Structures are given as structure tokens and as C-alpha cells.
Amino acid sequence: GESVGLHLPTLSVQEGDNSIINCAYSNSASDYFIWYKQESGKGPQFIIDIRSNMDKRQGQRVTVLLNKTVKHLSLQIAATQPGDSAVYFCAENSWGKLQFGAGTQVVVTP
Amino acid sequence: DTGVSQDPRHKITKRGQNVTFRCDPISEHNRLYWYRQTLGQGPEFLTYFQNEAQLEKSRLLSDRFSAERPKGSFSTLEIQRTEQGDSAMYLCASSGDGLYEQYFGPGTRLTVT
Numbered sequence: 001g002e003s004v005g006l007h008l009p010t011l012s013v014q015e016g017d018n019s020i021i022n023c024a025y026s027n028s029a030s031d032y033f034i035w036y037k038q039e040s041g042k043g044p045q046f047i048i049d050i051r052s053n054m055d056k057r058q059g060q061r062v063t064v065l066l067n068k069t070v071k072h073l074s075l076q077i078a079a080t081q082p083g084d085s086a087v088y089f090c091a092e093n094s095w096g097k098l099q100f101g102a103g104t105q106v107v108v109t110p
Numbered sequence: 111d112t113g114v115s116q117d118p119r120h121k122i123t124k125r126g127q128n129v130t131f132r133c134d135p136i137s138e139h140n141r142l143y144w145y146r147q148t149l150g151q152g153p154e155f156l157t158y159f160q161n162e163a164q165l166e167k168s169r170l171l172s173d174r175f176s177a178e179r180p181k182g183s184f185s186t187l188e189i190q191r192t193e194q195g196d197s198a199m200y201l202c203a204s205s206g207d208g209l210y211e212q213y214f215g216p217g218t219r220l221t222v223t
Contacts, residue, residue, distance in 0.1 A: 102151055
């Protein structure tokens, strides 16, 4: 079956550095992707989204890149802060419902 | 607070008991979704509503699970004869018509003993 997945289960980054979280997807028909941040004991929090007709989208301190050729999605966080420590999920919109990967734990060290 | 709310936040129940969870979506959102999340995994889709109509159910939603959204506003998810395998975080999300982005509530953590 087709799926969305993440390459790295845990990412350790020093405070102030940039973080890059990667995600691979296999459904070439997917036209919309979302990144969520989930802190312990909380629901996923919407960070940024991108449609398949775009290669890049920027938000506040975050950038999402989409490479449709290799079916790859990434989330870049600039100047990572302690508050960025969380699990990050990419999700693929599939006929109105979201299909999530397993997530990447980001740990920010001082 | 105008976000998605869920009640209760935590529920501990004994195996075989019935439980019911409630979700209040963002007020202007007509789509409402239920997901289940187990430790270390991403949320898995269970079912969704557009207004009061339940449009899709996942095969994960066994006949012990039922969801309703009678007036197109809040929704309930009931699990009958709970099993230990039902222990998970149950998440609710909502979105506006024609919009893809879904906003999640804080979840209800169910523990079946």
C-alpha cells in the first residue's frame, strides 16, 4: 500500500542551530501535505502546509520544501529553540483524511 | 478559547465497560474527524463527518465503535465492551468546507485495565 514515512526517528539539535526533518511519501497522486508538531500529552498542532503545485513555502521560522521528483518533503526550522522540542509529523491529505507517518522526535540541547 | 475541545481528557475504565467521548469542533467548521493514536505512532484515521452526515469509516472502526454528530455541531465517539487494545489517545479534528487543513483538539487518553 502507499504510505507516508519519516527517515529519522530522533533528531538532536543544539539551540540556535537549524533543524531539518525529512519525510518520504509514496503516493504520487498526493496534492497536499501538512506538518504538525505534537508536544507530550497534547494534540497535533498545525505548523505549515504545502500544495503539490509548489516547491517551497515559508512561515515564521519554518520552511517546507517539496520535491515531487523523489517524493520527498522536508521541514526546516531556523534558529531552533527549546520550545521546538516535540515530535514532528508529516501528513498527506488523502481524499479529505490525513495519513500520518510515525514522527520524528526533535530534542533541543542547550 | 475557540479551538477544538475534547472531554474528558483522561479516562480509565475496566475491560468490558462502555465509554463515550465528546468533541466540540471550531464553531464554523462543518467537517469533523476522529483519529486514534498509540504511543510512538502517528494518528490513524477512524471516521469523519460533514455536518451531521458520517461520510467515511475506517476498517479500524470495529462494530464496537460508533460515532455520532446529531446536530452537525459536537460529536460523540462511543466504544462498547472496551478491550485493552483500545487503550490509546483519541483525537478529534475539524476543518472548514473546502479547506484541507485540520485543527486538532487535545485528545482523550483512554486506559483500559
